Each structure stands twice: as structure tokens, then as C-alpha cells.
Amino acid sequence: MQRFVIVKKGVYLDSIRLMKATEEAKKIPKVKNAFLSLGTEANKKLMSELGFLTEEARKAGPDDLIIAIEMDEKGEGAAVIREVEALIFSSKTKGTQEYASVEDAILSLRPNLAVISLPGDQAVDVAEDMIMKGINVHLFSDHVSLKDEVRLKKLANEKNLLLLGPGAGTTIIGGKGICFANEVEKGDIGLVASAGTGLQEIISILDSLSLGVSHAFGVGGSDLSKEVGGIMTKKCIEALNSDPSTKILCIIAKQHSREVVSEIASYCSKVRKKTFACFLGVEDNLGLENSETLHACAVKIAKEKGESKQFFSFKEILSNAESLSSKLQKERIFIRGVYSGGTLAHESFLILSKLGIRAYSNTSYEKRYLLQNPLKSIGNSIIDMGDEFFTQGRAHPMIDSTLKILRMKNEIKDRRVAVLMFDVILGYGVSDDPAGEIADTIEQVNGPVLLCRLVGTKKDRQGLERQKKKLEDSGIAVCRSNAEMAVLACLIATRCRVERKVEKLWVRLFGL
Amino acid sequence: MGYERLLKEELRVLNIGLENFYIALVQQNVKVVNVRPRQRRKIERELEEALEKLL
Numbered sequence: 001m002q003r004f005v006i007v008k009k010g011v012y013l014d015s016i017r018l019m020k021a022t023e024e025a026k027k028i029p030k031v032k033n034a035f036l037s038l039g040t041e042a043n044k045k046l047m048s049e050l051g052f053l054t055e056e057a058r059k060a061g062p063d064d065l066i067i068a069i070e071m072d073e074k075g076e077g078a079a080v081i082r083e084v085e086a087l088i089f090s091s092k093t094k095g096t097q098e099y100a101s102v103e104d105a106i107l108s109l110r111p112n113l114a115v116i117s118l119p120g121d122q123a124v125d126v127a128e129d130m131i132m133k134g135i136n137v138h139l140f141s142d143h144v145s146l147k148d149e150v151r152l153k154k155l156a157n158e159k160n161l162l163l164l165g166p167g168a169g170t171t172i173i174g175g176k177g178i179c180f181a182n183e184v185e186k187g188d189i190g191l192v193a194s195a196g197t198g199l200q201e202i203i204s205i206l207d208s209l210s211l212g213v214s215h216a217f218g219v220g221g222s223d224l225s226k227e228v229g230g231i232m233t234k235k236c237i238e239a240l241n242s243d244p245s246t247k248i249l250c251i252i253a254k255q256h257s258r259e260v261v262s263e264i265a266s267y268c269s270k271v272r273k274k275t276f277a278c279f280l281g282v283e284d285n286l287g288l289e290n291s292e293t294l295h296a297c298a299v300k301i302a303k304e305k306g307e308s309k310q311f312f313s314f315k316e317i318l319s320n321a322e323s324l325s326s327k328l329q330k331e332r333i334f335i336r337g338v339y340s341g342g343t344l345a346h347e348s349f350l351i352l353s354k355l356g357i358r359a360y361s362n363t364s365y366e367k368r369y370l371l372q373n374p375l376k377s378i379g380n381s382i383i384d385m386g387d388e389f390f391t392q393g394r395a396h397p398m399i400d401s402t403l404k405i406l407r408m409k410n411e412i413k414d415r416r417v418a419v420l421m422f423d424v425i426l427g428y429g430v431s432d433d434p435a436g437e438i439a440d441t442i443e444q445v446n447g448p449v450l451l452c453r454l455v456g457t458k459k460d461r462q463g464l465e466r467q468k469k470k471l472e473d474s475g476i477a478v479c480r481s482n483a484e485m486a487v488l489a490c491l492i493a494t495r496c497r498v499e500r501k502v503e504k505l506w507v508r509l510f511g512l
Numbered sequence: 513m514g515y516e517r518l519l520k521e522e523l524r525v526l527n528i529g530l531e532n533f534y535i536a537l538v539q540q541n542v543k544v545v546n547v548r549p550r551q552r553r554k555i556e557r558e559l560e561e562a563l564e565k566l567l
Contacts, residue, residue, distance in 0.1 A: 016531055097545045105526050105545045112518050115537075117529030126528055135526070136518050140533070160514040176523050176542050179533050215519060235515065243519055399532055428536035461539070 004069045005054045011065035021088045033070040120144045139165030146227045153231040168218040169196025182427035183459035187212020190246035192236040194223040195254035197341025205298035207457035214246040224256035249275040254343045295483035299511030321491030324449045332418040335493045336411040337382040340397040344482045345384040351486035355498045417448040418493040426456030435467035439474040450476040453485045
């Protein structure tokens with residue numbers, strides 16, 4: 001193994017461009033690892049963890065570009081460095097239609113949707129400007145205050161526009177995905193979600209049942225809070241109710257106020273179309289076929305559509321758990337989850353709780369189960385790496401998985417861990433090889449069982465089957481839904497002691 | 513323009529921020545233009561400072 005670290009003084013490039021070039025550099029033959037960054041203190045700390053922090057790199061400043069490459073012994077360093085430099089300086093998208101001014105861009109296209117992913121404090125003004133100009137908004141940015149969210153949503157509502165977000169990860173309009181989105185078959189199911197990866201998860205499960213989507217709206221995680229009152233959830237339900245291509249409605253929520261959920265349920269009773277829901281954490285039906293997991297919700301929709309395919313039986317999941325836990329050492333008893341998707345993390349947290357396994361989380365709504373230090377797991381822990389704590393000053397883990405992979409490696413090192421659950425999300429907006437990034441770097445010998453929920457559709461550009469094979473070839477068990485992964489993790493960690501609870505809750509967990 | 517037209521008309525997107533999302537729309541043959549935010553360098557600095565506090 002040989003390492004090359006080169007510092008280019010006074011060469012400044014933005015972090016997204018460098019991250020993309022890093023991913024491309026890793027694909028060069030004989031390159032084992034790459035890290036292209038500016039010499040900020042934070043980046044130097046990461047370089048230190050990756051073994052790249054040479055004396056020269058240590059002296060680099062925030063205006064200096066650092067090129068760090070790890071290669072096979074046989075690779076020729078100079079040629080590879082030239083190739084990497086070419087990647088860095090030519091990474092601008094071919095044929096980009098780029099404008100320095102919003103006004104010029106609007107004149108050139110007359111857009112009907114603005115997608116905003118600026119840092120929160122700047123995003124608010126830009127979003128307001130778009131609404132005032134009569135343009136619908138998909139606001140990906142987080143770090144927007146509830147007060148601003150309420151103000152923007154009221155303004156959009158007055159103007160009969162959509163303000164999706166803040167923190168809206170996914171929207172699909174007529175099959176076209178905004179931000180993180182899967183390639184879907186056209187269908188007649190319309191979805192509204194205050195849960196980005198929840199939307200991707202249910203769309204992927206529906207896809208595996210050969211069911212397509214008309215439109216899917218991500219309204220942001222706080223839309224069903226008491227303060228916001230579901231303004232945009234209602235607006236999107238109204239939109240889908242009047243859309244002729246939508247026959248079935250589905251509403252998904254992660255974080256919500258019970259009062260607002262009841263109000264939405266009552267609002268849905270006026271809808272002319274069959275409506276399903278998955279309000280995570282709500283166990284009653286609310287008069288609209290509410291499910292406790294996304295898996296159960298998808299299966300109920302499939303039944304409504306006359307599709308009764310069963311993913312797996314209780315016996316099959318039990319047999320898998322017995323087989324996967326057979327070689328685990330006795331002291332390995334804890335479950336750890338490292339997620340990019342907040343909804344999936346929350347769903348797992350709830351499933352563990354239903355099965356009598358208490359877990360800590362960095363996003364728990366119950367203070368006593370909130371991890372005091374999100375950087376360090378204790379006991380059973382579920383970590384949402386997309387939480388604002390981790391994304392402040394850093395791209396979301398679905399764009400840059402560096403921190404997520406480091407966290408996974410740390411969890412694997414813990415000798416008390418029986419199972420490590422994680423998600424890999426395919427589709428638009430994420431890297432070309434999300435499974436490969438993990439499969440190529442995670443090593444576990446005599447370690448915990450590794451379970452992955454691969455969220456993706458058959459038409460996703462990365463190739464669902466190819467991605468699955470990469471994970472399986474690395475000894476990772478790939479699950480058919482997040483609910484299956486969480487249940488399997490509980491069975492493995494307890495050596496099937498929760499078998500009866502799983503059997504008793506089977507219909508609530510899996511809908512069949 | 514109301515939201516109804518968004519579902520009926522061809523999608524035309526103004527992307528302000530991450531180039532990743534612009535590329536994703538181009539890959540889907542969506543009509544899209546990209547706005548490169550002003551003060552990008554200043555934003556990058558602020559983001560890096562925030563990350564330094566976390567690590």
C-alpha cells in the first residue's frame with residue numbers, strides 16, 4: 001500500500017465539487033481510497049482518522065487544496081495524481097445551464113417549481129421570494145425555524161402554492177424525482193409524507209409489489225407539528241384528491257402532534273378516494289386504515305389493489321434469525337442502527353420498543369432514551385446520521401457517507417454488539433454506487449451480524465440487483481423492508497427469545 | 513400560478529443550491545436551470561466552522 005498526499009496552496013474549490021471528485025477518484029483502478037478536501041481543521045481531523053494526515057497536510061490552511069490518495073503497491077502514483085487532478089478541475093457538469101442571478105434564470109425558463117438547498121438562514125429569504133413570484137417551492141434545506149416555516153407555509157397557502165419542506169428530502173411529480181427520489185413506475189397511488197426516507201421506503205416496497213405512483217409529496221418533518229398544523233399535508237391531500245391520475249391516497253408521518261393527526265384523519269374523511277396512512281407511533285386505526293409500519297401500510301394498499309403477494313412467512317424470518325445468530329459470541333447482545341434515513345431510524349426504534357427492547361437514540365422523543373452524546377452509542381442505540389446535529393456544516397449522509405461509514409466501523413469494533421443495522425438508499429440525488437461505498441470499506445471478521453435495508457426500485461439507475469449482490473458478496477444480509485430488518489435484529493440479538501411477541505404482533509408489523 | 517398547474521404542466525425547475533440535485537433532474541430529462549448562489553465561499557466557510565465545532 002502506498003499513500004500520496006499533495007497540498008496545492010491557494011487552490012479553493014467548493015466542498016460538493018470536491019466530494020464528487022473524491023467519489024470519482026475512488027473508482028480509478030488501483031486506487032484504494034481517496035480524500036480530496038480543503039485544509040480546514042474539520043477536514044484534517046477526518047484525514048487523521050483515514051490515515052492521511054501528513055506533516056504537509058497538517059500545515060495546510062482552509063484556502064489550500066489537499067489531494068490524498070491510497071493505492072496498491074503496483075500503481076504508478078504520478079499518473080494517478082494527474083488523473084485525479086483532471087477529475088477535480090473538470091468536474092463541472094457538461095452542458096450546465098447556470099445563472100448567477102435568480103431573475104435571469106426565471107426569465108429563461110419560467111419555472112413552476114424552485115428547488116432550494118441553500119443553508120437555512122439564506123433559504124428562507126429565497127423561498128419567500130419564490131412564493132411572492134408565484135413559484136411552488138421544494139425546500140430541501142433544514143435549520144429553518146418553526147416560526148419561519150409557519151410564516152412561509154401560510155404565505156404559500158394564501159397564494160394557492162405548495163411549499164414542500166423545510167427538510168423535504170423527496171418529492172415525485174408525474175414520475176420525475178426531486179432531490180432524493182427513486183425511479184417509479186407510473187401508477188395511481190398518491191402519497192403525502194412528512195417523512196422523506198419513509199416515502200422512499202414505502203415507494204420501494206410498493207415497487208417490489210409491482211405497484212406504481214402518480215405523485216408523491218414530501219412536506220417536511222414538522223408539517224404535522226402543533227405549530228404548523230399540517231398546512232401543506234392538507235394542501236397536498238387536496239391536490240391528490242382532485243388529480244384524476246390518483247385513485248388511492250397514502251399519508252405518512254414520522255414526527256407529529258396527536259391533535260394534528262386527528263385533524264388530518266378527520267380531513268381525510270371528506271376525501272373521495274380510499275385513504276391509507278402510516279402515522280408512526282399511533283396504534284389505532286383513526287378511521288382511515290392506519291398502519292404501524294411502512295411495510296404493513298404497503299401490504300394493505302397492495303391488498304386493496306388485489307395483490308396479495310406475501311414477502312415472507314414467520315417461519316422463514318425465524319429460521320433466518322436462527323441461522324444468522326448461530327455463530328455469535330455470547331457477550332454480543334446489543335443492537336445498533338446507523339441510518340441515513342430519519343424515518344427508518346424512528347420506525348426501527350418503535351419496533352424494538354414494541355418487542356420489549358429499549359433503545360437509545362439521538363432523535364428519541366422521550367428524554368430518558370435520548371442519547372446524551374450523539375457521537376457515542378450505549379446499549380441498544382439507533383442513530384439518525386441525517387439529523388441536524390450531524391448535517392450542520394456537512395452534506396447529508398445520502399450525499400456524503402464518510403461520517404456514516406466511520407460510525408459503522410466504530411459500532412463494528414464494539415465487542416458487545418450483536419447486530420448492526422443500516423440503510424442504503426438508491427435513486428436520484430445520491431452517489432452512483434452507494435452499496436459499493438459501504439461493501440468496499442466495511443470489514444467484519446467474527447464481528448456482529450450486518451443487516452442492510454436496501455431502499456430502491458427495479459428501475460433505479462444504480463441497478464437494484466447489482467447493488468444487492470455487492471452487499472451480499474460482502475457478507476451483509478439484505479432485508480426486504482426496514483420492518484423486516486428491525487424484527488430480524490431483535491430475534492438475532494435475543495437469540496429468538498422475542499419469538500412469541502413477533503408472532504403475536506405479526507399482522508400489525510407486516511400487514512398479512 | 514397555483515399548485516394545480518404544477519401537476520398538469522410539464523415540470524420546469526429552478527435549482528438553487530446543490531449541484532447534485534440539478535444533475536439528478538438533468539438525468540431525468542427535466543427542464544431545469546441552475547443558479548449558483550452568491551457568496552458561496554462565505555457559505556462554505558460558515559459550514560466548515562460549524563463542522564469544526566462538532567468534531
